[in-house]
Amino acid sequence: MKAVITVIGKDMVGILAKVSTKCSDNNINVLEVTQSILQDMFAMIMLVDISKSDIPFTDFADSLSRMGDEMNLSIHAMHEDIFNAMHTI
Protein backbone atom coordinates (compact mmCIF):
# COMPACT_ATOMS: atom_id res chain seq x y z
CA MET A 1 0.00 0.00 0.00
CA LYS A 2 1.43 3.34 -1.03
CA ALA A 3 0.74 6.91 -0.09
CA VAL A 4 1.76 10.29 -1.44
CA ILE A 5 3.09 13.00 0.85
CA THR A 6 3.06 16.52 -0.54
CA VAL A 7 4.81 19.45 1.09
CA ILE A 8 4.16 22.94 -0.19
CA GLY A 9 5.35 26.18 1.35
CA LYS A 10 8.24 28.57 1.89
CA ASP A 11 11.63 26.92 1.59
CA MET A 12 13.63 26.47 4.80
CA VAL A 13 16.36 24.30 6.21
CA GLY A 14 15.51 20.72 7.10
CA ILE A 15 12.12 20.14 5.49
CA LEU A 16 13.15 16.91 3.78
CA ALA A 17 14.97 15.73 6.91
CA LYS A 18 11.99 16.30 9.19
CA VAL A 19 9.48 14.61 6.91
CA SER A 20 11.70 11.61 6.23
CA THR A 21 12.49 11.27 9.95
CA LYS A 22 8.78 11.17 10.64
CA CYS A 23 8.49 8.38 8.07
CA SER A 24 11.33 6.31 9.48
CA ASP A 25 10.00 6.77 13.04
CA ASN A 26 6.85 5.00 11.94
CA ASN A 27 8.53 2.33 9.80
CA ILE A 28 7.39 3.95 6.56
CA ASN A 29 9.76 3.46 3.64
CA VAL A 30 10.40 6.35 1.25
CA LEU A 31 10.29 5.06 -2.33
CA GLU A 32 10.69 8.19 -4.41
CA VAL A 33 11.13 11.90 -3.90
CA THR A 34 10.75 14.73 -6.36
CA GLN A 35 11.14 18.29 -5.33
CA SER A 36 11.30 21.65 -6.95
CA ILE A 37 11.90 25.17 -5.77
CA LEU A 38 10.15 27.89 -7.73
CA GLN A 39 11.42 31.24 -6.48
CA ASP A 40 10.90 30.87 -2.73
CA MET A 41 8.22 28.21 -2.89
CA PHE A 42 9.18 24.68 -2.05
CA ALA A 43 7.16 21.77 -3.47
CA MET A 44 8.05 18.22 -2.58
CA ILE A 45 6.24 15.04 -3.51
CA MET A 46 7.20 11.83 -1.78
CA LEU A 47 5.94 8.35 -2.60
CA VAL A 48 6.06 6.12 0.46
CA ASP A 49 5.24 2.52 1.29
CA ILE A 50 2.84 2.38 4.24
CA SER A 51 2.22 -1.37 4.28
CA LYS A 52 4.58 -1.94 7.22
CA SER A 53 3.69 1.24 9.05
CA ASP A 54 3.31 0.76 12.80
CA ILE A 55 0.58 3.37 13.21
CA PRO A 56 -2.78 3.69 11.40
CA PHE A 57 -2.45 5.77 8.24
CA THR A 58 -4.99 8.35 9.41
CA ASP A 59 -2.90 9.01 12.56
CA PHE A 60 0.22 9.38 10.44
CA ALA A 61 -1.57 11.85 8.13
CA ASP A 62 -2.77 13.82 11.17
CA SER A 63 0.71 14.03 12.69
CA LEU A 64 2.22 15.21 9.40
CA SER A 65 -0.44 17.85 9.01
CA ARG A 66 0.25 19.07 12.57
CA MET A 67 3.97 19.18 11.84
CA GLY A 68 3.15 21.23 8.72
CA ASP A 69 1.17 23.71 10.80
CA GLU A 70 4.12 24.15 13.16
CA MET A 71 6.53 24.77 10.27
CA ASN A 72 4.06 26.96 8.37
CA LEU A 73 3.93 24.48 5.51
CA SER A 74 1.06 22.65 3.94
CA ILE A 75 1.74 18.93 4.34
CA HIS A 76 -0.69 16.29 3.12
CA ALA A 77 -0.47 12.53 3.20
CA MET A 78 -3.00 10.89 0.95
CA HIS A 79 -3.56 7.34 -0.18
CA GLU A 80 -2.24 6.85 -3.73
CA ASP A 81 -5.60 5.44 -4.88
CA ILE A 82 -7.10 8.89 -5.13
CA PHE A 83 -4.50 10.02 -7.66
CA ASN A 84 -4.75 6.81 -9.64
CA ALA A 85 -8.53 7.11 -9.69
CA MET A 86 -8.57 10.72 -10.79
CA HIS A 87 -5.81 10.73 -13.35
CA THR A 88 -5.84 7.35 -15.05
CA ILE A 89 -8.59 5.72 -17.05
Place this chain on the structure above:
Amino acid sequence: MLNSKDILETITMIQDEHLDVRTITMGISLLDCCHSDINIMCDKVYDKITRYAEKLVSTGEQIEKQFGIPIINKRISITPAAMILASCDNKDAVKLAKTLEKAACTCGVNFLGGFSALVQKGFGPGDRELIEAIPEALAVTDHICSSVNIGSTKAGINMDAVALMGKAVKKSAELTADRDCIGPAKLVVFCNAPEDNPFMAGAFHGAGEPDSVINVGVSGPGVVRAALAKAGDCDLTAVADLIKKTAFKITRMGQLVANEASKRLNVPFGIVDLSLAPTPAVGDSVAHILEEMGLECCGCHGTTAALALLNDAVKKGGVMASSHVGGLSGAFIPVTEDAGMIDAARCGALSITKLEAMTAVCSVGLDMINIPGDTPAEVISAIIADEAAIGMVNSKTTAVRVIPAIGKKVGDELSFGGLLGSGPVMPVSTYSPLKFISRGGRIPAPMQSLKN
Protein backbone atom coordinates in the same frame (compact mmCIF):
# COMPACT_ATOMS: atom_id res chain seq x y z
CA MET B 1 5.74 7.19 -10.35
CA LEU B 2 2.62 9.25 -10.49
CA ASN B 3 2.93 12.43 -12.47
CA SER B 4 3.72 15.26 -10.07
CA LYS B 5 1.58 17.66 -12.11
CA ASP B 6 -1.44 15.41 -11.53
CA ILE B 7 -0.70 15.16 -7.82
CA LEU B 8 -0.45 18.91 -7.41
CA GLU B 9 -3.62 19.37 -9.48
CA THR B 10 -5.56 17.16 -7.07
CA ILE B 11 -4.16 18.99 -4.04
CA THR B 12 -5.07 22.37 -5.57
CA MET B 13 -8.58 21.15 -6.37
CA ILE B 14 -9.14 20.14 -2.75
CA GLN B 15 -7.35 23.02 -1.04
CA ASP B 16 -8.19 26.00 -3.20
CA GLU B 17 -11.13 25.02 -5.38
CA HIS B 18 -13.47 23.43 -2.82
CA LEU B 19 -13.44 19.95 -4.31
CA ASP B 20 -15.29 17.66 -1.98
CA VAL B 21 -17.60 14.71 -1.76
CA ARG B 22 -20.85 16.41 -0.89
CA THR B 23 -22.55 13.46 0.68
CA ILE B 24 -22.47 9.79 1.49
CA THR B 25 -26.10 8.81 1.84
CA MET B 26 -27.17 5.45 3.20
CA GLY B 27 -30.54 4.32 1.91
CA ILE B 28 -32.42 2.10 4.34
CA SER B 29 -35.64 0.26 3.55
CA LEU B 30 -38.19 0.45 6.38
CA LEU B 31 -40.78 -1.76 4.70
CA ASP B 32 -40.12 -4.51 7.24
CA CYS B 33 -40.90 -2.13 10.12
CA CYS B 34 -44.61 -1.92 9.27
CA HIS B 35 -46.99 -2.60 12.17
CA SER B 36 -50.60 -1.73 12.93
CA ASP B 37 -49.55 -0.22 16.28
CA ILE B 38 -47.63 3.00 15.63
CA ASN B 39 -45.67 2.71 18.88
CA ILE B 40 -44.31 -0.69 17.93
CA MET B 41 -43.59 0.53 14.40
CA CYS B 42 -41.68 3.57 15.69
CA ASP B 43 -39.56 1.32 17.93
CA LYS B 44 -38.76 -0.92 14.97
CA VAL B 45 -37.92 2.11 12.79
CA TYR B 46 -35.59 3.58 15.41
CA ASP B 47 -33.93 0.24 15.96
CA LYS B 48 -33.35 -0.50 12.27
CA ILE B 49 -31.99 2.94 11.37
CA THR B 50 -29.61 3.12 14.32
CA ARG B 51 -28.44 -0.45 13.73
CA TYR B 52 -27.77 -0.01 10.00
CA ALA B 53 -26.28 3.49 10.18
CA GLU B 54 -24.40 3.04 13.45
CA LYS B 55 -21.00 3.34 11.79
CA LEU B 56 -21.94 5.58 8.87
CA VAL B 57 -20.52 8.82 10.29
CA SER B 58 -17.33 7.30 11.73
CA THR B 59 -16.66 5.38 8.50
CA GLY B 60 -17.15 8.58 6.50
CA GLU B 61 -14.64 10.34 8.72
CA GLN B 62 -12.09 7.53 8.31
CA ILE B 63 -12.38 7.64 4.52
CA GLU B 64 -12.01 11.41 4.64
CA LYS B 65 -8.67 11.02 6.40
CA GLN B 66 -7.42 8.12 4.32
CA PHE B 67 -7.90 9.86 0.99
CA GLY B 68 -7.56 13.41 2.23
CA ILE B 69 -10.90 14.40 0.67
CA PRO B 70 -13.46 16.34 2.67
CA ILE B 71 -16.78 14.48 2.91
CA ILE B 72 -19.16 17.23 3.90
CA ASN B 73 -22.31 15.32 4.77
CA LYS B 74 -23.26 11.90 5.99
CA ARG B 75 -26.95 11.32 5.52
CA ILE B 76 -29.69 8.72 5.64
CA SER B 77 -32.59 8.25 3.27
CA ILE B 78 -35.52 6.01 4.11
CA THR B 79 -38.51 4.40 2.43
CA PRO B 80 -41.14 7.11 1.82
CA ALA B 81 -42.69 7.44 5.28
CA ALA B 82 -46.25 7.41 3.93
CA MET B 83 -45.73 3.83 2.72
CA ILE B 84 -44.99 2.52 6.20
CA LEU B 85 -47.48 4.84 7.86
CA ALA B 86 -50.15 3.13 5.76
CA SER B 87 -49.87 0.04 7.96
CA CYS B 88 -50.78 1.87 11.20
CA ASP B 89 -54.28 2.15 12.62
CA ASN B 90 -53.39 5.52 14.11
CA LYS B 91 -51.58 7.40 11.35
CA ASP B 92 -49.76 9.87 13.58
CA ALA B 93 -47.11 11.10 11.14
CA VAL B 94 -45.65 13.67 13.55
CA LYS B 95 -44.86 10.91 16.02
CA LEU B 96 -43.02 9.06 13.26
CA ALA B 97 -41.12 12.27 12.38
CA LYS B 98 -40.00 12.66 15.99
CA THR B 99 -38.80 9.05 16.03
CA LEU B 100 -36.83 9.68 12.84
CA GLU B 101 -35.32 12.81 14.39
CA LYS B 102 -34.23 10.81 17.41
CA ALA B 103 -32.65 8.17 15.16
CA ALA B 104 -30.87 10.83 13.09
CA CYS B 105 -29.43 12.41 16.25
CA THR B 106 -28.27 9.05 17.60
CA CYS B 107 -26.45 8.27 14.35
CA GLY B 108 -24.99 11.79 14.19
CA VAL B 109 -26.00 12.34 10.55
CA ASN B 110 -26.53 15.80 9.06
CA PHE B 111 -29.94 15.04 7.58
CA LEU B 112 -32.43 12.22 7.26
CA GLY B 113 -34.63 12.31 4.15
CA GLY B 114 -37.71 10.37 3.25
CA PHE B 115 -40.56 11.94 5.18
CA SER B 116 -42.18 11.57 1.81
CA ALA B 117 -45.22 10.53 -0.16
CA LEU B 118 -45.57 9.54 -3.81
CA VAL B 119 -48.96 10.75 -5.00
CA GLN B 120 -48.48 11.43 -8.70
CA LYS B 121 -51.64 9.52 -9.59
CA GLY B 122 -53.64 9.74 -6.38
CA PHE B 123 -53.59 9.39 -2.62
CA GLY B 124 -53.04 5.99 -1.03
CA PRO B 125 -53.53 5.15 2.64
CA GLY B 126 -51.28 7.34 4.78
CA ASP B 127 -50.51 9.85 2.01
CA ARG B 128 -52.94 12.57 3.03
CA GLU B 129 -52.12 12.15 6.72
CA LEU B 130 -48.43 12.52 5.96
CA ILE B 131 -48.86 15.59 3.73
CA GLU B 132 -51.05 17.28 6.33
CA ALA B 133 -48.44 16.57 9.01
CA ILE B 134 -45.49 17.95 7.02
CA PRO B 135 -45.60 21.55 8.34
CA GLU B 136 -45.67 20.45 11.96
CA ALA B 137 -43.14 17.65 11.42
CA LEU B 138 -40.65 20.09 9.90
CA ALA B 139 -41.26 22.61 12.67
CA VAL B 140 -40.61 20.18 15.54
CA THR B 141 -37.55 18.50 14.00
CA ASP B 142 -34.17 19.80 12.80
CA HIS B 143 -32.76 16.96 10.71
CA ILE B 144 -35.79 15.61 8.88
CA CYS B 145 -36.32 16.40 5.20
CA SER B 146 -39.56 15.92 3.37
CA SER B 147 -40.48 15.48 -0.28
CA VAL B 148 -43.68 14.77 -2.17
CA ASN B 149 -43.86 13.55 -5.75
CA ILE B 150 -46.93 15.10 -7.35
CA GLY B 151 -46.39 14.25 -11.00
CA SER B 152 -44.60 12.09 -13.52
CA THR B 153 -44.30 11.72 -17.27
CA LYS B 154 -46.19 8.41 -17.10
CA ALA B 155 -48.93 9.48 -14.67
CA GLY B 156 -49.49 13.18 -15.32
CA ILE B 157 -49.86 15.75 -12.56
CA ASN B 158 -52.07 15.27 -9.51
CA MET B 159 -53.49 18.78 -9.18
CA ASP B 160 -55.28 17.95 -5.91
CA ALA B 161 -51.87 17.21 -4.44
CA VAL B 162 -50.47 20.38 -6.01
CA ALA B 163 -53.16 22.42 -4.23
CA LEU B 164 -52.38 20.66 -0.93
CA MET B 165 -48.64 21.24 -1.30
CA GLY B 166 -49.06 24.98 -1.88
CA LYS B 167 -50.82 25.12 1.48
CA ALA B 168 -48.24 22.84 3.13
CA VAL B 169 -45.34 25.05 1.98
CA LYS B 170 -47.08 28.18 3.23
CA LYS B 171 -48.03 26.66 6.57
CA SER B 172 -44.58 25.22 7.05
CA ALA B 173 -43.12 28.72 6.67
CA GLU B 174 -45.65 30.17 9.12
CA LEU B 175 -44.84 27.57 11.78
CA THR B 176 -41.13 28.37 11.55
CA ALA B 177 -41.42 32.14 11.02
CA ASP B 178 -39.36 32.72 14.18
CA ARG B 179 -36.45 30.74 12.65
CA ASP B 180 -36.17 32.51 9.28
CA CYS B 181 -38.88 30.21 7.89
CA ILE B 182 -36.51 27.22 7.80
CA GLY B 183 -39.39 24.70 7.47
CA PRO B 184 -39.95 24.88 3.69
CA ALA B 185 -36.16 24.81 3.09
CA LYS B 186 -36.45 21.14 4.08
CA LEU B 187 -39.42 20.43 1.79
CA VAL B 188 -39.26 19.60 -1.93
CA VAL B 189 -42.15 19.04 -4.30
CA PHE B 190 -41.10 16.79 -7.18
CA CYS B 191 -42.17 15.73 -10.61
CA ASN B 192 -40.42 12.51 -11.77
CA ALA B 193 -38.61 12.10 -8.43
CA PRO B 194 -35.59 9.76 -8.65
CA GLU B 195 -35.63 6.87 -6.18
CA ASP B 196 -31.89 6.87 -5.49
CA ASN B 197 -31.13 10.54 -4.95
CA PRO B 198 -28.51 11.15 -2.24
CA PHE B 199 -29.11 14.91 -2.09
CA MET B 200 -31.36 16.68 0.40
CA ALA B 201 -34.02 17.73 0.82
CA GLY B 202 -35.36 15.32 -1.80
CA ALA B 203 -33.62 12.08 -0.83
CA PHE B 204 -35.73 9.01 -0.21
CA HIS B 205 -35.15 5.28 -0.57
CA GLY B 206 -37.42 4.12 -3.39
CA ALA B 207 -39.59 1.01 -3.35
CA GLY B 208 -37.41 -0.71 -5.97
CA GLU B 209 -34.21 -0.28 -3.99
CA PRO B 210 -32.46 -3.06 -1.99
CA ASP B 211 -32.66 -3.34 1.80
CA SER B 212 -29.76 -0.94 2.22
CA VAL B 213 -27.53 0.92 -0.22
CA ILE B 214 -24.74 3.51 -0.37
CA ASN B 215 -25.20 6.45 -2.73
CA VAL B 216 -22.63 9.20 -3.15
CA GLY B 217 -23.08 12.75 -4.38
CA VAL B 218 -20.02 14.61 -5.65
CA SER B 219 -19.51 18.30 -5.97
CA GLY B 220 -16.98 20.67 -7.48
CA PRO B 221 -18.30 23.82 -9.19
CA GLY B 222 -15.11 25.59 -8.07
CA VAL B 223 -12.93 23.07 -9.89
CA VAL B 224 -14.86 23.52 -13.14
CA ARG B 225 -14.71 27.31 -12.87
CA ALA B 226 -10.97 27.26 -12.18
CA ALA B 227 -10.35 24.95 -15.16
CA LEU B 228 -12.29 27.31 -17.42
CA ALA B 229 -10.43 30.32 -16.06
CA LYS B 230 -7.09 28.66 -16.84
CA ALA B 231 -8.23 27.73 -20.36
CA GLY B 232 -8.77 31.38 -21.30
CA ASP B 233 -10.35 32.27 -24.66
CA CYS B 234 -11.39 29.06 -26.34
CA ASP B 235 -14.56 28.26 -28.27
CA LEU B 236 -17.54 26.48 -26.73
CA THR B 237 -16.55 23.10 -28.17
CA ALA B 238 -13.35 23.36 -26.16
CA VAL B 239 -15.31 24.59 -23.12
CA ALA B 240 -17.58 21.53 -23.25
CA ASP B 241 -14.59 19.27 -23.65
CA LEU B 242 -12.83 20.81 -20.66
CA ILE B 243 -15.92 20.46 -18.47
CA LYS B 244 -16.23 16.80 -19.47
CA LYS B 245 -12.62 16.11 -18.48
CA THR B 246 -13.02 17.90 -15.16
CA ALA B 247 -16.30 16.13 -14.41
CA PHE B 248 -14.57 12.82 -15.13
CA LYS B 249 -11.94 13.49 -12.48
CA ILE B 250 -14.45 14.69 -9.91
CA THR B 251 -16.66 11.68 -10.46
CA ARG B 252 -13.79 9.20 -10.26
CA MET B 253 -13.09 10.54 -6.82
CA GLY B 254 -16.76 10.04 -5.90
CA GLN B 255 -16.68 6.50 -7.23
CA LEU B 256 -13.57 5.72 -5.20
CA VAL B 257 -15.21 7.01 -2.02
CA ALA B 258 -18.42 5.13 -2.81
CA ASN B 259 -16.56 1.84 -3.33
CA GLU B 260 -14.60 2.31 -0.13
CA ALA B 261 -17.69 3.20 1.91
CA SER B 262 -19.60 0.28 0.49
CA LYS B 263 -16.75 -2.10 1.34
CA ARG B 264 -16.22 -0.79 4.87
CA LEU B 265 -19.89 -0.71 5.77
CA ASN B 266 -20.65 -3.97 3.96
CA VAL B 267 -23.56 -2.33 2.18
CA PRO B 268 -23.99 -2.57 -1.61
CA PHE B 269 -22.95 0.43 -3.71
CA GLY B 270 -25.91 2.09 -5.40
CA ILE B 271 -25.03 5.06 -7.54
CA VAL B 272 -22.84 8.11 -7.87
CA ASP B 273 -24.83 11.28 -8.42
CA LEU B 274 -22.86 13.31 -10.97
CA SER B 275 -23.62 16.70 -9.63
CA LEU B 276 -22.25 20.17 -9.50
CA ALA B 277 -23.68 21.18 -6.15
CA PRO B 278 -22.78 24.72 -5.08
CA THR B 279 -22.32 26.04 -1.55
CA PRO B 280 -22.57 29.63 -0.36
CA ALA B 281 -18.74 29.72 -0.05
CA VAL B 282 -17.00 32.04 -2.48
CA GLY B 283 -15.45 29.98 -5.27
CA ASP B 284 -18.00 27.16 -5.06
CA SER B 285 -20.68 28.59 -7.31
CA VAL B 286 -22.44 27.26 -10.43
CA ALA B 287 -23.40 30.83 -11.38
CA HIS B 288 -19.73 31.74 -11.48
CA ILE B 289 -19.07 28.93 -13.99
CA LEU B 290 -21.72 30.44 -16.27
CA GLU B 291 -20.13 33.86 -15.80
CA GLU B 292 -16.70 32.39 -16.53
CA MET B 293 -18.13 31.18 -19.84
CA GLY B 294 -18.71 34.81 -20.72
CA LEU B 295 -21.98 36.04 -19.20
CA GLU B 296 -21.81 39.40 -17.46
CA CYS B 297 -24.15 38.19 -14.77
CA CYS B 298 -26.02 34.94 -14.23
CA GLY B 299 -29.62 35.47 -15.33
CA CYS B 300 -28.87 37.53 -18.44
CA HIS B 301 -29.91 36.27 -21.88
CA GLY B 302 -27.67 33.34 -22.77
CA THR B 303 -27.84 31.83 -19.28
CA THR B 304 -30.12 28.97 -20.35
CA ALA B 305 -27.82 28.03 -23.24
CA ALA B 306 -24.71 28.17 -21.07
CA LEU B 307 -26.41 26.04 -18.41
CA ALA B 308 -27.55 23.50 -21.01
CA LEU B 309 -23.96 23.10 -22.19
CA LEU B 310 -22.69 22.78 -18.62
CA ASN B 311 -25.33 20.28 -17.54
CA ASP B 312 -24.81 18.03 -20.54
CA ALA B 313 -21.01 18.12 -20.36
CA VAL B 314 -21.06 17.23 -16.65
CA LYS B 315 -23.13 14.14 -17.41
CA LYS B 316 -21.02 13.10 -20.40
CA GLY B 317 -17.80 13.40 -18.43
CA GLY B 318 -19.16 11.76 -15.31
CA VAL B 319 -20.88 8.81 -16.89
CA MET B 320 -17.65 7.16 -17.98
CA ALA B 321 -16.08 7.68 -14.57
CA SER B 322 -18.66 5.73 -12.62
CA SER B 323 -20.01 2.19 -12.84
CA HIS B 324 -23.54 3.24 -11.87
CA VAL B 325 -24.93 6.72 -12.22
CA GLY B 326 -28.22 7.99 -10.90
CA GLY B 327 -29.91 10.46 -8.60
CA LEU B 328 -30.32 14.00 -9.81
CA SER B 329 -27.07 14.08 -11.85
CA GLY B 330 -26.39 17.51 -13.36
CA ALA B 331 -25.88 21.11 -12.34
CA PHE B 332 -27.88 22.42 -9.39
CA ILE B 333 -29.14 25.99 -9.28
CA PRO B 334 -30.28 26.61 -5.70
CA VAL B 335 -30.39 30.38 -5.31
CA THR B 336 -29.60 30.85 -1.61
CA GLU B 337 -26.89 28.15 -1.68
CA ASP B 338 -24.84 29.74 -4.46
CA ALA B 339 -22.81 32.92 -3.94
CA GLY B 340 -23.13 33.91 -7.62
CA MET B 341 -26.88 33.29 -7.72
CA ILE B 342 -27.37 35.33 -4.53
CA ASP B 343 -25.52 38.28 -6.08
CA ALA B 344 -27.46 37.94 -9.34
CA ALA B 345 -30.77 37.84 -7.45
CA ARG B 346 -29.79 40.84 -5.32
CA CYS B 347 -28.90 42.99 -8.32
CA GLY B 348 -32.08 41.97 -10.14
CA ALA B 349 -30.36 40.13 -13.01
CA LEU B 350 -31.89 36.82 -11.99
CA SER B 351 -35.67 36.45 -11.85
CA ILE B 352 -37.96 33.52 -11.06
CA THR B 353 -39.12 33.46 -14.69
CA LYS B 354 -35.52 33.09 -15.88
CA LEU B 355 -34.88 30.42 -13.25
CA GLU B 356 -37.93 28.55 -14.53
CA ALA B 357 -36.48 28.53 -18.04
CA MET B 358 -33.15 27.36 -16.66
CA THR B 359 -34.82 24.40 -14.94
CA ALA B 360 -35.84 23.05 -18.34
CA VAL B 361 -32.18 22.29 -19.07
CA CYS B 362 -30.61 21.67 -15.68
CA SER B 363 -30.87 18.82 -13.28
CA VAL B 364 -33.44 19.89 -10.74
CA GLY B 365 -35.76 22.85 -10.48
CA LEU B 366 -36.75 26.02 -8.70
CA ASP B 367 -34.57 25.51 -5.67
CA MET B 368 -34.08 27.55 -2.49
CA ILE B 369 -35.92 30.65 -3.68
CA ASN B 370 -37.26 33.11 -1.13
CA ILE B 371 -40.62 34.56 -2.09
CA PRO B 372 -42.70 37.26 -0.36
CA GLY B 373 -44.40 36.10 2.84
CA ASP B 374 -47.82 37.26 1.68
CA THR B 375 -47.74 35.03 -1.43
CA PRO B 376 -51.06 33.13 -1.39
CA ALA B 377 -50.98 29.31 -1.23
CA GLU B 378 -52.56 29.03 -4.69
CA VAL B 379 -49.68 31.01 -6.23
CA ILE B 380 -47.20 28.58 -4.65
CA SER B 381 -49.32 25.72 -6.02
CA ALA B 382 -49.24 27.34 -9.46
CA ILE B 383 -45.45 27.68 -9.29
CA ILE B 384 -45.34 23.96 -8.45
CA ALA B 385 -47.73 23.12 -11.31
CA ASP B 386 -45.65 25.10 -13.85
CA GLU B 387 -42.46 23.43 -12.78
CA ALA B 388 -44.04 19.96 -12.73
CA ALA B 389 -45.34 20.56 -16.26
CA ILE B 390 -41.81 21.26 -17.49
CA GLY B 391 -40.61 18.01 -15.92
CA MET B 392 -43.57 15.96 -17.10
CA VAL B 393 -43.38 17.06 -20.73
CA ASN B 394 -39.60 16.85 -20.98
CA SER B 395 -39.30 13.49 -19.15
CA LYS B 396 -36.96 14.93 -16.57
CA THR B 397 -36.92 15.53 -12.85
CA THR B 398 -38.10 18.94 -11.75
CA ALA B 399 -38.74 20.19 -8.27
CA VAL B 400 -39.84 23.21 -6.29
CA ARG B 401 -38.34 24.33 -3.00
CA VAL B 402 -39.53 27.88 -2.34
CA ILE B 403 -39.51 29.61 1.02
CA PRO B 404 -42.31 32.10 1.76
CA ALA B 405 -40.56 34.71 3.92
CA ILE B 406 -43.26 35.40 6.47
CA GLY B 407 -43.49 39.09 7.36
CA LYS B 408 -40.94 40.05 4.69
CA LYS B 409 -41.23 41.62 1.28
CA VAL B 410 -39.21 41.81 -1.92
CA GLY B 411 -35.62 42.85 -1.24
CA ASP B 412 -35.58 41.68 2.41
CA GLU B 413 -33.30 38.77 3.21
CA LEU B 414 -33.62 35.36 4.85
CA SER B 415 -30.61 33.62 6.34
CA PHE B 416 -30.67 29.89 7.09
CA GLY B 417 -27.01 29.36 7.89
CA GLY B 418 -24.75 26.49 6.85
CA LEU B 419 -25.11 24.97 3.40
CA LEU B 420 -28.64 26.35 3.03
CA GLY B 421 -27.17 29.85 2.84
CA SER B 422 -29.08 33.12 2.63
CA GLY B 423 -30.62 35.30 -0.02
CA PRO B 424 -33.03 38.05 -0.97
CA VAL B 425 -36.79 37.70 -1.29
CA MET B 426 -37.58 37.57 -5.03
CA PRO B 427 -40.76 38.93 -6.62
CA VAL B 428 -43.47 36.62 -7.96
CA SER B 429 -46.38 37.48 -10.25
CA THR B 430 -49.27 38.85 -8.24
CA TYR B 431 -51.99 37.87 -10.72
CA SER B 432 -54.15 35.09 -9.35
CA PRO B 433 -54.28 31.46 -10.57
CA LEU B 434 -56.87 30.67 -7.86
CA LYS B 435 -59.61 29.31 -10.13
CA PHE B 436 -57.20 27.11 -12.09
CA ILE B 437 -55.69 25.59 -8.94
CA SER B 438 -59.01 25.06 -7.16
CA ARG B 439 -60.37 23.04 -10.09
CA GLY B 440 -58.34 20.05 -8.86
CA GLY B 441 -58.27 16.78 -10.81
CA ARG B 442 -55.34 15.53 -12.83
CA ILE B 443 -53.42 16.86 -15.78
CA PRO B 444 -53.23 13.85 -18.12
CA ALA B 445 -49.88 12.30 -18.98
CA PRO B 446 -48.39 13.84 -22.12
CA MET B 447 -47.85 12.34 -25.58
CA GLN B 448 -44.49 10.68 -25.98
CA SER B 449 -44.49 10.97 -29.76
CA LEU B 450 -45.11 13.89 -32.12
CA LYS B 451 -42.29 15.72 -30.34
CA ASN B 452 -42.50 19.36 -31.30
